[in-house]
Amino acid sequence: MPRATDPAADVPILTRHVGAAEAFRRFWPLTRGDRKWMLAIGLFAVIAALAETVAILLFSRLTDGALQKGSVSAFWTPAGQWLTVAVSGALVGYLGNSLAAWTAERFLLRLRARVFAHLQTLPPHFFQRNRRGDLVERLTGDVDAIERLVVSGLLGASTALFSALFYGAAALWLRWELALATFVAAPIFLGATRRFTNRLRAVSRRVRAADGAVTSVVEEALGNVVLTQAYNRQRDEEARLAREAGRFLRACVTSARLNALYGQVIEVLETVCVLAVIGLGAWEISRGRMTLGQLLAFAAFIGYLYPPIRSLGSLGLTATAATAAADRLLEILDADPSVTDPPPWATTRLAHRARGALQADRVSFSYPNSLHRALSSLSFATGPGEFLVITGPSGAGKSTLAALLLRFYDPDAGTIRLDGVPVNRLPLAQLRSNITLLPQQTLVLHDTVEHNIACGRDDPAPTHDDVIRAARAADADSFITALPDGYDTVIAPATAGLSGGQLQRIAIARAMLRDAPVLILDEPTTGLDILAAQRILTPLRRLAEGRTTLVITHDLDLAADADRVLVLNHGRLVESGTHRQLLARSGLYATLFAAYPQTRNGAVRSR
16 A cells, blocks of 8 residues: 655655544444444443433432421432432443443454454565564554444443433423523534544544554564674664654654643533533522522533533544554555465365475466566476475575465466466465475474474374474474473574574474475575584485475585476576586586585485
8 A cells, every 4th residue: 555754744654544434334343243232331321321310310309308408307318319329320330331341352352353364364575565563553552443433432422422312301301491501512512523633633643653663663673683782783773763752752742732632622611611501500590490409400410411522522533543543454454365265166175185296387477566577487397206406596586486386476377286286276275284384584483392393283283292203303302302391491583592403403393293295495504504504404304205395495515416406597497407417508507506615515315
């Protein structure tokens, strides 16, 4: 979605604006399942407002019958009734507020889960365009703003509406001429609210965007702390945080000032109206048309009437904040996944575990918003169990091929097949269950070692013995058992307790347990020293045995024992053959091999 920069605050904001009605319509379906509870909360609100109305009328009776006449005997009956009504109203209010809080949290849980689930279907380039910290802010602060509109705002509006109706009706019943005179002030409150709404809309967007920017800076700084310390960039990072925090501060202060000004203006208007009521009431008493109790009750009704009216007016401010949040959440929810499951009529299911035969037929692909092709008319085929090395200069399209095999994207042209079936006709879950990817960056969950290995397979769920067997096959059992809590030791991304080679062997154990017929290794030795690289070769050989294996690598020592080497350049397949055949041709592969520092690590698979 295109972005613009707010010239007043220099904060990127979304150029798409969603109205409050549209935001409500888009998110209202998420209340399904809780609407009966929302109806019950509304009923509680009606009872509470009715109890408050009755309590004020009883206060009027108590004033005229006991206080003004000084009669103790006239005190007990209305006092007892008043206490009964107050206790009943308090109980109903407690139940309503508790149920409202529970319902609001359930909506938040459902909305956050919906956004998070959709995020996980979006292609890699979406996360490259959007800062991680800003996405985190959308899943926290922005979903809160939507909840305040759809659930809390709706419930608050219904409560305020019923309260206003009861208080207004009671005031009309006491003295309709005086009530009509005071009702004239209601449009003044609504007009003041409308005047503030437009100004707060822009400010709310700045606050949300600036808050996301602060979260992003903190997340990026913590993730790159080694770079920061190694290059003495502490002050630069502090300055970057201070710059974004300053924008957030200015936006928050502007928002606070507008809200404070709005509150004070409304409070002054309320005071003027109440004073006018008391003045008119005093004149009515002097003419014998009202009693003191009636005046006090009338003043109470008017005093109680204005807060609900103010709440109804401030609903516009809540809607303003929610529309800014809706813009940001709908940018996620309206983003289309790059791939989806095929429709039922076009779906083909493998009747058994795939054999592992892969075929690419004239495959071409360009990344979204890219002007050049990452792959162009690429064709090759593998037999089950074949071992391929895919190499070439940086940017040749090697990792793109892996992304297409796993259907992170679909080709712009051409077809990729698994066991003769086009991969876009297979359900995503079945396709990916037949492929194991070991990415260049070792992926680790913040969890125990056992769960990090076991998450490779969920059907059937692995046992503890399964995990141990996989770890032993990956040569990882010895260092895992030496950890403080063994397999129950909690590890995390970039954990300092394990080396890069050890983390890689945990990932290999995960792949062993997954036991898929197709294996994709993306730069398996990158970032490892010679000894660490040699240490993972044996478990990699075990992992590749009997599987169709594609090794994407610049490490040409891994190509020596490959069944075939595919050489890509500028997205095209320029050479194909065995290691020896390609060296004899004196082409691009021979040039790359001659320039490669020979370490003779050995091959992934021994022949």
